[in-house]
Amino acid sequence: MTSPILSIENLTIGLPAGGDRANAVEDVSLAVRPGEILCVVGESGSGKSMTASAVMGLLPKGLPVRSGRIMFEGNDLLTLPAETFRALRGARLGMVFQEPMTALNPLMRVGDQIGEAFRVHGEKGDIRSKVLALLEDVRLPDPPSIIGAYPFRLSGGQRQRVMIAMALALGPSVLIADEPTTALDVTTQMQILRLIRGLQERRGTGVLFITHDFGVVAEIADQVAVMQHGRVVEHGEAAQVLNAPQHPYTRALTAAVPHGRARPAETHAPEPVLALSGVEKSFRRGGGLFRRGSPVQAVADASFTLVKGETLGLVGESGSGKSTLARCVVRLAQPEKGEILFHGTDLLPLGRAAMQPYRARIQMVFQDPYASLNPRRRVGDIIAEGPVTHGVPRDKALARALELLALVQLDAGAMERFPHEFSGGQRQRIGIARAIALEPELLIADEPVSALDVSVQAQILDLLDGIRKRLGLTMLFITHDLRVAAQVCDRIAVMQRGRIVEIGPTAKVFGAPEHPYTRELLDAIPGKAWTPPLEAA
Amino acid sequence: MGAAKLLRFLAARSVKAVIVVLAIVVFQFVLIRLAPGDPASVIAGQSGAADPLFMQQLREQFGLDRPMHEQLLIYLRDMATLDLGFSHRQQQPVARLILERLPATLLLTGTAFLLAITGGVALGVMAARRVGRPADSAITVLALTFYATPIFWVGLILVLIFSVWLEWLPSFGMFTVGAELSGWAHALDVGKHLILPSLTLGLFFLAIYARLARASMLEVADQDFVRTARAKGVPEGRIVRAHVLRNALLPVITFAGIQAGQLVGGSILVETVFAWPGIGRLAFDALLARDYATLLGVFFCTAVMVVVFNLITDLLYAVVDPRVEVA
Numbered sequence: 003m004t005s006p007i008l009s010i011e012n013l014t015i016g017l018p019a020g021g022d023r024a025n026a027v028e029d030v031s032l033a034v035r036p037g038e039i040l041c042v043v044g045e046s047g048s049g050k051s052m053t054a055s056a057v058m059g060l061l062p063k064g065l066p067v068r069s070g071r072i073m074f075e076g077n078d079l080l081t082l083p084a085e086t087f088r089a090l091r092g093a094r095l096g097m098v099f100q101e102p103m104t105a106l107n108p109l110m111r112v113g114d115q116i117g118e119a120f121r122v123h124g125e126k127g128d129i130r131s132k133v134l135a136l137l138e139d140v141r142l143p144d145p146p147s148i149i150g151a152y153p154f155r156l157s158g159g160q161r162q163r164v165m166i167a168m169a170l171a172l173g174p175s176v177l178i179a180d181e182p183t184t185a186l187d188v189t190t191q192m193q194i195l196r197l198i199r200g201l202q203e204r205r206g207t208g209v210l211f212i213t214h215d216f217g218v219v220a221e222i223a224d225q226v227a228v229m230q231h232g233r234v235v236e237h238g239e240a241a242q243v244l245n246a247p248q249h250p251y252t253r254a255l256t257a258a259v260p261h262g263r264a265r266p267a268e269t270h271a272p273e274p275v276l277a278l279s280g281v282e283k284s285f286r287r288g289g290g291l292f293r294r295g296s297p298v299q300a301v302a303d304a305s306f307t308l309v310k311g312e313t314l315g316l317v318g319e320s321g322s323g324k325s326t327l328a329r330c331v332v333r334l335a336q337p338e339k340g341e342i343l344f345h346g347t348d349l350l351p352l353g354r355a356a357m358q359p360y361r362a363r364i365q366m367v368f369q370d371p372y373a374s375l376n377p378r379r380r381v382g383d384i385i386a387e388g389p390v391t392h393g394v395p396r397d398k399a400l401a402r403a404l405e406l407l408a409l410v411q412l413d414a415g416a417m418e419r420f421p422h423e424f425s426g427g428q429r430q431r432i433g434i435a436r437a438i439a440l441e442p443e444l445l446i447a448d449e450p451v452s453a454l455d456v457s458v459q460a461q462i463l464d465l466l467d468g469i470r471k472r473l474g475l476t477m478l479f480i481t482h483d484l485r486v487a488a489q490v491c492d493r494i495a496v497m498q499r500g501r502i503v504e505i506g507p508t509a510k511v512f513g514a515p516e517h518p519y520t521r522e523l524l525d526a527i528p529g530k531a532w533t534p535p536l537e538a539a
Numbered sequence: 540m541g542a543a544k545l546l547r548f549l550a551a552r553s554v555k556a557v558i559v560v561l562a563i564v565v566f567q568f569v570l571i572r573l574a575p576g577d578p579a580s581v582i583a584g585q586s587g588a589a590d591p592l593f594m595q596q597l598r599e600q601f602g603l604d605r606p607m608h609e610q611l612l613i614y615l616r617d618m619a620t621l622d623l624g625f626s627h628r629q630q631q632p633v634a635r636l637i638l639e640r641l642p643a644t645l646l647l648t649g650t651a652f653l654l655a656i657t658g659g660v661a662l663g664v665m666a667a668r669r670v671g672r673p674a675d676s677a678i679t680v681l682a683l684t685f686y687a688t689p690i691f692w693v694g695l696i697l698v699l700i701f702s703v704w705l706e707w708l709p710s711f712g713m714f715t716v717g718a719e720l721s722g723w724a725h726a727l728d729v730g731k732h733l734i735l736p737s738l739t740l741g742l743f744f745l746a747i748y749a750r751l752a753r754a755s756m757l758e759v760a761d762q763d764f765v766r767t768a769r770a771k772g773v774p775e776g777r778i779v780r781a782h783v784l785r786n787a788l789l790p791v792i793t794f795a796g797i798q799a800g801q802l803v804g805g806s807i808l809v810e811t812v813f814a815w816p817g818i819g820r821l822a823f824d825a826l827l828a829r830d831y832a833t834l835l836g837v838f839f840c841t842a843v844m845v846v847v848f849n850l851i852t853d854l855l856y857a858v859v860d861p862r863v864e865v866a
Binding site: 060091097104108154165 | 861
């Protein structure tokens with residue numbers, strides 16, 4: 003075994019007084035060897051990103067390093083003078099961040115931003131041709147035109163390629179990647195993972211890869227370290243940690259990963275609740291007083307039927323129109339064409355007043371548990387607001403809200419508190435309670451677990467499934483995560499560029515996909531060769 | 540940004556601008572009609588003779604007896620040819636009055652504008668780079684003081700200190716009356732007279748720019764791409780200049796566009812306090828003398844200025860921020 007190129011030894015980083023724990027990172031030791039990928043995996047708040055920031059010397063002010071060393075190429079990074087450290091950053095140590103949409107300077111051409119990496123490290127000569135070669139390396143189409151483009155012209159995946167090109171520009175010996183694919187679509191994620199893998203193998207770079215996704219770990223890791231509450235709880239070879247986890251936390255985490263096996267099919271009475279036919283919705287982009295914008299077809303000719311008690315999964319990548327379609331059903335968006343039959347009544351021509359009784363019967367759970375609750379209102383009022391609007395007396399609605407909180411496993415004290423006092427998972431529980439307060443027949447869940455940590459995700463999925471069974475709900479479940487879809491849906495509809503390209507029973511769509519795009523999506527599931535081990539009782 | 544695209548943008552925006560100006564002119568026309576009495580009675584009143592026959596003659600002479608829509612058309616035609624009417628008070632065409640006064644006002648407001656922008660942004664950047672330290676607090680307090688103090692009061696205090704006590708600078712007018720200077724000596728003389736009024740006018744905006752630039756710098760400094768630059772090993776000085784400042788200037792430009800629109804109309808108070816022979820004074824005098832024609836001329840001129848500077852701001856924005864489509 004070669005000696006490590008980067009080794010973090012007993013690193014402890016403090017938190018400001020009054021935090022939920024004394025140290026953000028406690029006694030962490032990790033080693034990255036040349037040509038090897040070390041995945042640090044953990045849930046939000048586990049200290050994994052903080053560890054990466056410490057290596058780059060990019061810790062936020064006010065977080066002191068209490069003890070430990072970070073040895074890199076013979077120096078302790080923590081004791082280096084600022085200027086010496088700066089010269090290492092970008093040259094010997096490269097870093098790629100999570101959010102490609104905001105990680106590039108919006109006012110600077112892509113070529114200049116990559117070229118800057120060369121210039122600030124004193125490279126002379128033909129920088130343009132070096133940048134072109136790099137863009138070629140990260141397989142961006144048409145490098146000469148990309149070099150002069152501003153970041154906003156590029157998609158998320160393309161921007162992440164630019165970031166990788168920038169990080170690898172001067173051939174660093176260590177690349178730090180902090181959740182580099184988390185914000186990307188599943189097919190793009192796979193391309194970026196392969197790209198990092200390929201470049202890293204060819205150049206012999208050591209990679210410190212931060213992620214929360216065990217699928218990604220299974221896809222690319224050589225070594226895995228699992229972090230919880232600022233500590234490394236398990237550390238070892240990838241195969242070992244993934245398939246035979248030792249620490250209870252690792253076992254719980256891997257068990258919570260959606261297994262992706264289709265659930266046993268349930269039989270439902272053929273009583274249609276919702277029937278869509280030929281729904282079309284387009285938006286106009288740009289335009290003004292003198293010019294109409296160019297139309298963008300968000301949903302094209304969408305048709306499907308949902309029978310009572312059934313869960314239909316709507317899967318697709320961002321921009322595929324799945325959320326727009328859901329918004330059309332609840333009439334948050336107005337389709338141009340088609341029929342949306344709810345128990346045989348077409349909802350589309352209904353006016354505001356005529357729609358009102360149906361609003362209670364169709365409810366929605368939204369993706370972002372942080373943004374979808376009014377921060378100035380108490381949880382009890384948030385849950386009771388719907389019924390009160392529909393004519394239920396206030397005290398009765400509040401009493402009902404209390405019951406609902408119990409149903410979503412929150413304690414009664416939550417009634418008087420504000421949304422910001424809850425964690426993401428708890429807020430999503432509130433969101434669910436709010437939706438079912440109106441006793442809907444049809445629940446539309448728009449990416450309800452995408453913003454949550456994997457263990458919380460599993461809890462919310464269980465909760466949703468329990469409530470669905472208990473209340474006999476029919477559900478339209480929107481997700482980009484195929485593993486999740488397989489677990490909760492009876493049938494799956496795959497959307498691509500506004501069209502439903504394939505629809506069928508879950509087992510069939512996963513087992514024998516017919517449309518090439520469905521196959522592409524399934525191929526892109528990270529770590530699909532790995533099956534999470536069942537938790538030993 | 541292609542030249543063809545730019546031209547198309549200019550053409551489209553010019554059409555919009557013309558529509559806006561047209562609306563303003565019609566509004567002005569209505570405004571005149573709303574004023575009690577018609578111009579004939581005003582003139583008659585001023586000349587002291589008001590028998591019905593004379594009034595009738597005046598009305599025919601000015602076309603006031605024609606139908607309303609015809610009058611509007613004539614008014615529009617006059618405005619289109621920049622015939623802003625005749626000031627009976629000053630016995631001069633309004634257009635000539637305005638043109639005579641315009642350079643003085645532009646000199647004053649332009650100087651104040653530059654002073655405010657450069658000084659404000661410089662102070663804001665300095666404060667943001669030393670956030671939380673004494674220099675930051677000092678700048679913030681200074682900016683707040685300028686922001687909260689009424690303009691005329693600042694003017695009076697400046698006059699008191701620099702003209703009355705120190706006797707360094709003249710306190711009114713644009714040049715020394717009777718000195719008959721020329722060339723550089725004249726320019727220097729005007730420059731001296733310019734300092735106090737432009738300071739007075741500029742300090743308020745300087746305070747706004749300082750606060751705006753500071754907040755904007757701090758906000759941008761927290762953004763992801765600044766961290767990217769740092770991870771790239773970009774030296775701190777260059778991070779501030781190339782990454783933070785450029786992005787932080789966008790809101791400053793937006794506000795500068797608003798201020799620039801007031802270059803003509805926004806200095807009435809200061810021109811009056813310092814007896815500066817500009818448009819502001821003209822408007823003020825016209826107001827006191829109920830000289831509607833002059834007042835409306837100034838109004839028109841100011842409105843056109845706002846429209847023009849909005850256009851310039853939009854163009855500038857498109858140049859600075861590539862995300863803004865000029866289409």
